[in-house]
Amino acid sequence: MSGLQQVGDGVWAFVRTPGGWGEANTGLVVAPGTASLVVDTAWDVAWAQRIAEAQAPLVADAPITDAVNTHNDGDHWWGNDTLPPTARITTSAAALEGMREDLPPRALAVLAGTGSLIRRVPGPIGAAGAYMARVRGGARFPRRTPRMPDTTFATATSLDIGGRTIELEQLGPCHTAGDLVVRVADAGVVFTGDLLFIGSTPILWHGPLDNWLSALDRLLGWDAAVYVPGHGPTCGAAEIRALRDYWLWLRDAALDHHRAGRTPLETARKLVRTRDFDAWRHWESPERIALSLSTLFDQWNGNPPAPPTVTRRATAFVAAETLLREGAFEAS
Template sequence: MNAQQIADGTWAHLWTPGGWGQTNTGLIVDDGAASMVIDTVWDTGRADAIASENRSLTRRSPVTDVVNTHSDGDHWWGNDTVPSDARIITSAASLHAMKEETPPSGVHLFASLGALAGRLPGPVGATGTYMDRVRGGATFPRTSPRLPNHTFDVTERIDVGTRAVQLRYLGPAHTAGDLIAHVPDVGVVFSGDLLFIGSTPILWHGPLSNWIDALDHLLALDAAVYVPGHGPLCGADEIRAVREYWTWVDDAGRRHFDAGVEYAYAARNMMQSRDFQPYQAWGSPERLVLTMSTLYRLWKGEPAAPPTLLRRARAFADAGALLRTMESR
């Protein structure tokens, strides 16, 4: 594992291809002054390895701040590997969602049971197999990690030594609290999961219009390099492709909803359409059914649902069933 230097004093730890749990993280350094970590990963072995690499890059520049871009565990469950005196920052909405999340021990138990249940036929087996796929062999921390101890509502500038890092809350979208970290002196943006590159994005919270607006904001920054939450480094063309995907999902999904088609069948129909062809090579295309379940809830006028284990289990059952259908063709 090697940190990739993407600009002066700026590194990314990329975990390709960027599937479930394969989270990218970042490091911003003002040599001789201070450093900032962007996100931590949920797998304990990889989190320790990243922390070790970061220590070698920050010997003269202690880590003073850590940013968690949102509440999904694969972006903050490694918080115990950062220096104990570092300030951990996220949006106020993200911290609230983190407190609602199932702890690592609960997810571990569910995934372990899922690995056994995956041998069974029907919905139980589909759910179990998919939950085990989501875990992806990761070893989760035994206890709940450190929560952020500093929050902001919309924007905040953090000075890393003499370098300014502009944090901006652009959610709710993927989750309730999505934020980005813009490093203007080198033209780098850490986007969190507002960008999935080469893999299918997931709408857990919404509204979808907020996500599209967030992509427009990312494009307007005209950065030299964007570090997505999952997948390879990217530029404006890849962001536009994600925007086109969401525009298509919004339009095609709404037509199915208005026609009274159940959301799982809507997802299948959409994936079999010609319009899906530009996205069929993206990883985990079955995630569309997770998004459709969220959109149908919102289109019915219901509030966004918290990320409880029960809700995740139902979503993974839908995705697992769709994946089995795809693989049986």
């Protein structure tokens, strides 16, 4: 269920379910009568405004003085222009570098629009276009590049929000180069960004995967009352362990196929037909297994962890769309 949910003392999450492409969660931490902190913003301009309006009564006597962007994917920061212009925006140094290097909203909108036009073209070109259109969904992107963060840190820092200590820690590179988490220790809440996809298939864009596994162990070690994922419903330790199990299974199951010389698409076809995959088949966007396999195979080929090249991303999109067109996830 989408909407504003209180998840702790003075802490709220605006949750978007089921947590598919662009359906990113955001957060709010309030110190009554003094100040507030926003965690992430939405890339769809209508949703970003809707979230800001829902938060308005909660910050009426506690102005938003700070915001944090958990990583460089646009669905977590392209709504930054809805923040007060005086608010300080913080992210990791690696995330800010990624923001500067990524395609701006207008360029991504053009690509997605082109994808919608060519999606019926036979072969990989049409498949890549179709999947690019899926990524955007019905989102309307901002017309210009939004305001970027103005404060960065390397490994860890803390913010004072009206006397409340908010801890920031970079646990990436994992999903992206600079993934960070926001820990509100006095409320037992952790905002994880895209280190957690709950009920939604995760994507390994950057890696290495071992870093992601270590990050999940770090999250579990905090034993928080509530974890707010980047995508999907709020959760506890059990859901984090399920995500960890997925990554361990995918790593171990795919390695033999890589050694046998199969492609990520060929490997995905085989893996999604196994009974082991049934534990995660119901997750949102299961075809994204092909995207993570693309990254794993690239690194097993000897390449260092890095953001995906345009060619690798396009090839992964073709694989994901192909799985959907083949009905790979339909009940037999």
